[in-house]
Amino acid sequence: MSLSIMQKILLYIAVALILVWCVFPLYWAFISSIKPDQDLFEKNPSLFPKRVTFENYVKVFKERPFHINIKNSIIVAGITTLLALVVGSLAGYAIARLKFKGKVIVMSLILAVSMFPQVSILGSLFLILRSLKLINTYTGLIIPYTAMNLPLTVWVLQSFFRELPKEVEESAFIDGASKLRTLWSIVLPMSAPGLVATGLLTFIAAWNEFLFALTFMQKPSLYTVPVAVALFKGASQYEIPWGQLMAAAVIVTLPLVILVLVFQNRIIAGLSAGAVKG
Amino acid sequence: MERRSGWTAFWMILPTILIISVVAFFPLFKTFYDSFYSFGLRPGIVRKFVGLQNYFRLFQDTRFLMALKNTVFFTVVSVALETVLGVLIALVVHQKFALRGAVRAAMLVPWAIPTAISSQMWRWMFHDQYGIMSRLWEKLGIVEPGTPILGTPGLAMWAIIFVDVWKTTPFMALLILAGLQVIPEDIYEAARIDGANTIQRFFRITLPLITPTIGVALIFRTLDALRVFDVVYIMTRGAVNTETLAVYNRHVLMDRAFTGAWFGYGSAISVFIFVLISIFAIIYIKSLRLKLD
Numbered sequence: 003m004s005l006s007i008m009q010k011i012l013l014y015i016a017v018a019l020i021l022v023w024c025v026f027p028l029y030w031a032f033i034s035s036i037k038p039d040q041d042l043f044e045k046n047p048s049l050f051p052k053r054v055t056f057e058n059y060v061k062v063f064k065e066r067p068f069h070i071n072i073k074n075s076i077i078v079a080g081i082t083t084l085l086a087l088v089v090g091s092l093a094g095y096a097i098a099r100l101k102f103k104g105k106v107i108v109m110s111l112i113l114a115v116s117m118f119p120q121v122s123i124l125g126s127l128f129l130i131l132r133s134l135k136l137i138n139t140y141t142g143l144i145i146p147y148t149a150m151n152l153p154l155t156v157w158v159l160q161s162f163f164r165e166l167p168k169e170v171e172e173s174a175f176i177d178g179a180s181k182l183r184t185l186w187s188i189v190l191p192m193s194a195p196g197l198v199a200t201g202l203l204t205f206i207a208a209w210n211e212f213l214f215a216l217t218f219m220q221k222p223s224l225y226t227v228p229v230a231v232a233l234f235k236g237a238s239q240y241e242i243p244w245g246q247l248m249a250a251a252v253i254v255t256l257p258l259v260i261l262v263l264v265f266q267n268r269i270i271a272g273l274s275a276g277a278v279k280g
Numbered sequence: 281m282e283r284r285s286g287w288t289a290f291w292m293i294l295p296t297i298l299i300i301s302v303v304a305f306f307p308l309f310k311t312f313y314d315s316f317y318s319f320g321l322r323p324g325i326v327r328k329f330v331g332l333q334n335y336f337r338l339f340q341d342t343r344f345l346m347a348l349k350n351t352v353f354f355t356v357v358s359v360a361l362e363t364v365l366g367v368l369i370a371l372v373v374h375q376k377f378a379l380r381g382a383v384r385a386a387m388l389v390p391w392a393i394p395t396a397i398s399s400q401m402w403r404w405m406f407h408d409q410y411g412i413m414s415r416l417w418e419k420l421g422i423v424e425p426g427t428p429i430l431g432t433p434g435l436a437m438w439a440i441i442f443v444d445v446w447k448t449t450p451f452m453a454l455l456i457l458a459g460l461q462v463i464p465e466d467i468y469e470a471a472r473i474d475g476a477n478t479i480q481r482f483f484r485i486t487l488p489l490i491t492p493t494i495g496v497a498l499i500f501r502t503l504d505a506l507r508v509f510d511v512v513y514i515m516t517r518g519a520v521n522t523e524t525l526a527v528y529n530r531h532v533l534m535d536r537a538f539t540g541a542w543f544g545y546g547s548a549i550s551v552f553i554f555v556l557i558s559i560f561a562i563i564y565i566k567s568l569r570l571k572l573d
Contacts, residue, residue: 005375013372013377014377016372017372017373017377020369020372020373020383020387020450021383021386023446023450024386024387024390024450025389027390027398027401027402027405027446028389028393030401030404030405031401031404042410043409044410045409045410047410047412047415089295089296089299090296092292092293092295092296093293093295093296095292096288096289096293097293100286100288100289100292101285101286102289102290103286108297110565111297111300112300113565114561115300115304117558117564118304118308118554119507119526119557120507120509121507121509121525121526121530121550121553122308122529122550122551122557123304123307123308123311123550124529124530124533124534124550125311125314125533125534125537125543125546125547125550126306126307126308126310126314126547127303127307128533128534129321130306130310145299145302145303148299148303149299149300149303149304150303150304152296152299152300153300156296180288181288181292182288182292206392210394210395210396212394212395212396212509212510212513213509213510213526213530216513217530227394227397228395228396228397228510229396231394231397231400232396232399232400232510232513232514234400244407244410247400247404248401251397251400251401255392255393255394258392259392259393261392262385262391263385263386263388266384266385266388269388270388270454270458
C-alpha cells in the first residue's frame with residue numbers, strides 16, 4: 003500500500019523531528035565548543051557559529067590532564083572487554099553446548115547479577131577494595147567492571163553459539179579435539195561477528211560507567227573520562243569553562259558515535275539477543 | 281562421556297562464577313550483614329549490633345522518604361513517557377522512507393553517549409542565562425523568563441526526566457521496532473480486505489502483538505529508573521527536591537560515613553533499594569519466560 007501525499011509529508015516531518023531530537027544536543031555541544039567565549043555567553047545564542055575557534059580543544063589538554071583521563075578509560079575499558087570476552091566465552095560455550103547439572107541455577111545466578119543495583123553493593127565493595135589496597139588502581143575498577151558485564155557477555159555469546167551449525171564441532175570432537183580446543187579453533191572464529199558485538203557492548207558499558215569510577219578512583223590523575231567530565235572545574239569554584247567542557251564532551255563522544263554508527267546492526271542484534279542490560 | 285562433559289563445563293564456568301561471587305554476591309551479603317550494625321568509617325567509632333534499628337530509622341528519616349518519593353515519581357513519569365513515545369517513534373521508523381537506515385542508526389546516538397557526558401551537555405543547555413533549552417522553554421511559555429530551571433524545585437525534576445526521556449526513548453523505540461518487524465504482513469492484508477482502518481489495525485493487530493515486547497522493555501526500564509544516579513548527581517547533585525535513593529545512599533555511605541556512625545544505616549538503605557529492585561527483577565524474569573536450558 004502506498005501512502006498518500008499528505009501522509010508522506012507527515013511521515014517526513016515526524017522523521018525530521020526524531021532526527022533533530024536525537025542529534026541536537028551533540029550538535030549543540032560541538033557548536034558551543036568552537037565558539038569564542040564572547041559568542042558563547044550571549045543571552046540569545048545563535049544556532050550557527052559566527053566565528054570559529056579551536057582554542058577550547060587545545061586548552062582541554064593543556065590546562066588539564068584530559069589525555070590522561072582518556073588513557074585511563076582506554077586501559078580500564080579495554081582490559082575489561084578482553085577479560086569479559088575470554089571468561090564469558092568459556093561460560094557461554096558451556097551453557098550453549100554442554101550438558102551439566104545445575105545449568106538453570108548457574109544461568110539464574112548470572113542473570114541475577116545483571117539486575118543488581120550497583121549502589122547496593124557500592125559501600126561493601128569499597129571496603130573490600132580498600133582492604134585489598136585496590137582503591138586508586140586500575141585493577142580495582144577492572145574487576146568490578148568485568149563482573150558487572152559478564153552477565154551480558156555470557157548471555158549474548160551463548161545465544162550466538164547456539165545458532166552455529168553443530169556438525170562442524172561434532173566432527174572436530176570425533177577427530178579428537180578437546181572441548182576447549184574446539185571452542186578456540188572452530189567456534190570462536192565462526193562467531194567473530196558475535197564477539198565483535200559483545201565486545202563493543204562491553205567496551206561502551208565500561209567506558210560510560212560513572213558510579214564505581216567516581217567512588218573507587220579518588221585522584222584526578224586516575225579519573226576516567228566520565229568522572230573527569232562530571233567534575234569539570236574552572237579556575238574558580240563558581241565558574242565552569244563551558245566551552246572547554248563541550249570540547250571535552252565532543253572529543254570523547256565522537257569516536258563512540260562513529261563506532262556505533264558503523265556497527266549499528268551488530269549492536270542492535272546483540273542487544274536484542276541479550277536484552278539483559280541497557 | 282556425560283561425566284567428562286560435566287567436568288569440562290565446571291571448569292569453563294568456574295571463572296565466571298568466581299568473579300561474580302567475589303564482586304556481587306559476597307558484597308551483597310556483607311551489605312546485608314552490616315545493615316544490622318551501627319558503625320562508621322572514621323577510626324574510633326565502636327561497632328555495635330543494633331538489630332533492625334537501622335530499618336526502623338528509615339521511616340523516620342524525612343530525607344530518605346523524600347528520596348523515595350522522588351525516585352517513584354521519576355520512575356513512573358519517565359517510564360510512562362518513554363513507553364508511549366517509544367511506541368510512536370517505532371511506528372514512524374517502521375514505515376518506508378529515504379535514508380531509513382541512517383535515521384535508525386542516529387537513534388543509537390543518545391544511548392551511546394555516556395550519561396555523565398550527556399548530562400553535562402544538557403546542563404549547559406539548561407543554563408539559566410545562556411542555555412538554549414531554557415530559552416526554548418521560556419518561548420513556549422513553560423517557564424517565566426529568567427527562571428533558573430535546574431535551581432527551581434519542581435522544574436529541576438522535570439528537566440532531569442526530560443534528559444532521561446531523551447536518552448532512553450530512541451533505544452526503547454528500536455527494541456519495539458524489532459517486535460514490529462516480526463509481525464507478518466499478510467495479517468494486515470487480511471484485515472484490510474475485511475475493511476479495518478488504520479486505527480483499528482493498530483489497536484486490534486499491532487498493539488496486541490507487540491504487547492509482550494513493550495512489557496519487557498517497560499519492566500526493564502523500571503529496573504533502570506529505580507536506580508537512577510548519574511543524571512541526577514551531575515545535573516543537580518540532588519538539590520531542589522531531585523535527590524533519588526541512589527544519590528542519597530551514596531551520600532550516606534561515602535560522605536557521612538567518614539564523619540560519623542552512618543555506614544550501617546547506609547547499608548540498610550542499600551538493602552532497601554536491592555529489595556525494591558528485586559521485586560521488579562522477578563517480574564521481569566517471569567515475564568521473559570527465559571529459555572534457561
